Amino acid sequence: MLCPLNYWQKMSKQYGKLRFMFPSFLPTAVGQLQEPAAIALAQSIQSQAIATSLATQPINTTYVHQGSGGVPILLIHGFDSSVLEFRRLLPLLAAENETWAVDLLGFGFTERLSGINYSPTAIKTHIYYFWKTLINQPVILLGASMGGAAAIDFTLTYPEAVKKLVLMDSAGLQGGSPLSKFMFPPLDYFATEFLRNPKVRDRISRAAYKAQQLVTNDGVDCAALHLQMPSWSQALIAFTKSGGYRAFRFKKLAEIQQPTLILWGDSDKILGTKDAQRFKGAIPHSQLLWIQDCGHLPHLEQPQITAKNILEFGRDTPEF
Numbered sequence: 001m002l003c004p005l006n007y008w009q010k011m012s013k014q015y016g017k018l019r020f021m022f023p024s025f026l027p028t029a030v031g032q033l034q035e036p037a038a039i040a041l042a043q044s045i046q047s048q049a050i051a052t053s054l055a056t057q058p059i060n061t062t063y064v065h066q067g068s069g070g071v072p073i074l075l076i077h078g079f080d081s082s083v084l085e086f087r088r089l090l091p092l093l094a095a096e097n098e099t100w101a102v103d104l105l106g107f108g109f110t111e112r113l114s115g116i117n118y119s120p121t122a123i124k125t126h127i128y129y130f131w132k133t134l135i136n137q138p139v140i141l142l143g144a145s146m147g148g149a150a151a152i153d154f155t156l157t158y159p160e161a162v163k164k165l166v167l168m169d170s171a172g173l174q175g176g177s178p179l180s181k182f183m184f185p186p187l188d189y190f191a192t193e194f195l196r197n198p199k200v201r202d203r204i205s206r207a208a209y210k211a212q213q214l215v216t217n218d219g220v221d222c223a224a225l226h227l228q229m230p231s232w233s234q235a236l237i238a239f240t241k242s243g244g245y246r247a248f249r250f251k252k253l254a255e256i257q258q259p260t261l262i263l264w265g266d267s268d269k270i271l272g273t274k275d276a277q278r279f280k281g282a283i284p285h286s287q288l289l290w291i292q293d294c295g296h297l298p299h300l301e302q303p304q305i306t307a308k309n310i311l312e313f314g315r316d317t318p319e320f
Contacts, residue, residue, distance in 0.1 A: 023047065025062070026109060027228035034218040037087040045083060045109065052129040054122055060111035061130055063102040067094030071140050071163055071314055074131065075101035078145030080195060080236065082108030082226040085144065089299035092307035097314060102130050104150065106239050112231040119242035124154045131161050138163035140314050144299060145270070146171045149245035155256055165260040166310055169268050169296050173275045175247035192233040198224070210267040210295040253282040260286040261313040263306060265294035
C-alpha cells in the first residue's frame, strides 16, 4: 500500500489537465491549488439556495455530493474550515456510499448573510434545512473536531435525521473558545487577522499532523481559501462571541441512542487523547477505534484506513 504522500503524488498525473475548471463562486485563488485531491473536490463544489427559518431570503449553501447507494453519509467539517477538509476522505467513501459534505453556516464558502446570529443553534438549524431540502432520509453523520460537537448537537435535536453517528477527534467535552476573550473592538479584528496569518495557520497545521512531511504550503493555502469569502471575519467574530460549542454534560450525551463510532488519532496534540475514552464512556451505544500514527486529522493524514473503518461501521449492525 502506498503511503498517503506517494498516493496523492501518483494521482497528480490524472488530474493535471483539469486544474482550471472551478465554480465561479469560489475565490480566484482556487486556481493556485496543487494537490490533485483538492483540485478535484473544489471542482465538484456546488451551491444551492436553501430556505431556512433563519432569514427571509435563502442562504446560498455550498456542498459536495458524490457517489450513490447505501446509507447516505453527511460530513461536517471543523472550526474555521470548509468542505475541502474532506478532499482525501470523501472520494473513498463515495466509492461505496452516497456521500455529502456541507459548509456550515458562517464557515467555508456558504453565504454569510447579514442579520443572522451566527451560533451553534443557527448552525444546526441550517444543517437541518440543508438535510431536509437535499437528502431527506436518515444519514450516517460524521463530525470532525468542532464538527463533532455540531454533529452531537444536531443528533440530539433532530434524532430522526441520524441513523448512525461518527465522531472523529471530536470537540464537545471542552467548551468555549480561547478567542472569545479577545472578541471586542478593536481586538476582535486583530484576533481574526491573527488567524488569517499564513505563519499562524502553518503552525496550527503542523500541530494537527503527526507526519510533518504531509504539511505543505499548498495544504495550508487550501485550508485558508475560504478566508477570502465576503464577511469571513464578521461571521467568525459573531460565532466566537456566541460562546461557540459549550461542553456537553455526560447526562446529555447519554441521550444519544444511535450507534456511534469514535475515531481518534493516537497522537492528537490539539485535543489530546483522554476525551476519546470519555466519549466512549458517556455515549451508550459507542465503540472506539484508534487511528495509529495519526494526529488530529485522520481524514487527511490516514484517509484510507479512516474510510475503511467508516464504511465497515456503515455496513454493520453493531452489537454492544
